[in-house]
Amino acid sequence: MGMSPLAEAFVLHFGEMGSRWGINRTVGQIYALLYISAHPLPADEIAETLNFSRSNVSMGLKELQSWQLVRLQHLPGDRREHFSTPDDIWQIVRTLAEQRRRREIDPTLSVLRDLIVAQPAGAEERHAQEKLREMHDLIELLTGWADEVQKLDTGELVSLLKLGSRVVGLLELKNRLPFIGQKRREAHSAEDSPPPD
Amino acid sequence: MGMSPLAEAFVLHFGEMGSRWGINRTVGQIYALLYISAHPLPADEIAETLNFSRSNVSMGLKELQSWQLVRLQHLPGDRREHFSTPDDIWQIVRTLAEQRRRREIDPTLSVLRDLIVAQPAGAEERHAQEKLREMHDLIELLTGWADEVQKLDTGELVSLLKLGSRVVGLLELKNRLPFIGQKRREAHSAEDSPPPD
DNA sequence: CTGATCTTTCAGAATTTTCTGAAATTACAG
DNA sequence: CTGTAATTTCAGAAAATTCTGAAAGATCAG
Known part of the structure; x- marks a missing residue:
């Protein structure tokens, strides 16, 4: 070569x-x-x-x-x-994630959903569907997270990654001081943030 | 079938x-x-x-x-x-991550390190090494993060994933109230299990 | 031990994937 | 336009991977 x-x-x-x-x-x-x-x-x-x-x-x-x-x-x-190739390696990672998601993850979620809603024909199938649902929910949780962090700019993303599991400490902190978190962002999708009083 | x-x-x-x-x-x-x-x-x-x-x-x-x-x-x-297969799907994910890391990521990091420390033979090689260093650092950041979250129990991990990018709000919060974070840990080195106070 | 049952190994067959050269197509300078 | 250089396409060749049957190797109940 x-x-x-x-x-x-x-x-x-x-x-x-x-x-x-x-x-x-x-x-x-x-x-x-x-x-x-x-x-x-x-x-x-x-x-x-x-x-x-x-x-x-x-x-x-x-x-x-x-x-x-x-x-x-x-x-x-x-x-x-x-x-x-793009100069920014983070852009590369983002593109890769996006593409694999589009080509593989989304079609898989779609197949899983179809199978989960089908009428089960017996106990075996009911069990299988339960397992498929677990897999579906897990993939959805992971891709949802990926979507969210895709929105961050690179600096924020790097800070987050560097923080690693220590972020759990912040989670606890938030739970002890919920009123502080409230002030920062208005009503996002009300998934998990404790409802404002 | x-x-x-x-x-x-x-x-x-x-x-x-x-x-x-x-x-x-x-x-x-x-x-x-x-x-x-x-x-x-x-x-x-x-x-x-x-x-x-x-x-x-x-x-x-x-x-x-x-x-x-x-x-x-x-x-x-x-x-x-x-x-x-293991009953707990999260265990499956952990195993997969661990194995792929052992088999592919670690050897790659090792190759990258070897190439990065070699004496560059000209400007082209110096540029190549710079790109390899970027890749190395990125992989190390990602795997370091993965290591950290591997240590979390499933409940904590799920909370974190559900929080998604909203965790950035917590980061900002931490930066505005550094004294709180300080109290929880001294130097930000490789510790992680927060001692219960 | 013995023999019946289950499991692994592995050389070659079958299949799938990748790669190539030749021909067709496209792009564009003059 | 025209001719040349660049690119793509694609059928078949080459290579890599996967799969199988036969045989060897384990395991274990009796």
Whole structure:
């Protein structure tokens, strides 16, 4: 491969990891290469660097574009299309979460809902439906949370993550001083906040 | 397949989803079947129900056991081994997170660290290393957070998830009343279980 | 022990996924 | 327009993964 050992090691590892997460190894390698590249790269250079056929790169890039993980741009004085990843790694995470949700999570929730509302044909099915409901509720809770934190700006998100489980202390604090929390936000969806008196 | 339409729909969908997340379709189906089953199942029944060869089921169960996702038990009066999933779905999520971390995240962090400390051979490599460092830090932040929330009991975890982004309000609250937080913990290092006062 | 039952292993078959080269299509400079 | 360079498509080849049957290996009741 026409790469420094450092780049090669990363690209190979990333491709391997990709394939363990359901992403085609080649696509993973293309992404890795774009990610560490200081400049947008044209498809033929990617093909040359990774020793893939030009058509394979074309398909890989198409896949990455369908996931909105790469962007295309034209450089002045060059007719070829150049590809790059977003500069902000948090944007990458957000896109990934959003796409996987759209493609996999939402359809799964929909299947689960359909199965849960069906009339059970006996005790076995009733039990199965109960398990499906548990799974549904869990996925919904997790994705609901993900939706919420997607709305935060990166700084807030990082603070939250750094806080980790210590946030539980704040939860307790809130429960002991509910009146303070009230003042900050007006009637949100009245899910779990204690009703204002 | 020897299953109700409900079970079949779930098993097929779950197998499909599994394969999109890097889990062999067959293994996904076996897991799905065990998950909705009201009783532990012996391997030969799984094979019959899903129309897989007995050996395929054996390998699938071995894989699931290596992930600690199924448990084996002996039922009185039956020499066969019976398999089941944990009853608590949160336990399943925890196990999955733990295993993926051990198998994929940690090795990735290790590769990234090695590459980051290498002497860069030019500007391109320096840029690449900077990108790798960003990725490393992000993964470390996320897994650190995951570690922390793993320590919470399920009730606390659910409260936190339900709170979603509204937790940011609590963060602001904390920043406005630092003395309260102070009282609860000294230095903000790796402690977490708040000593009950 | 013995033999019946259950489980695992593994080489090769079957299947699925990925990759390629050739041809078709598109884009655009002149 | 025209011709060249860039890109995409897609049928079949190649490769990777999964699955199976047969045989070997466990386990255990009697």
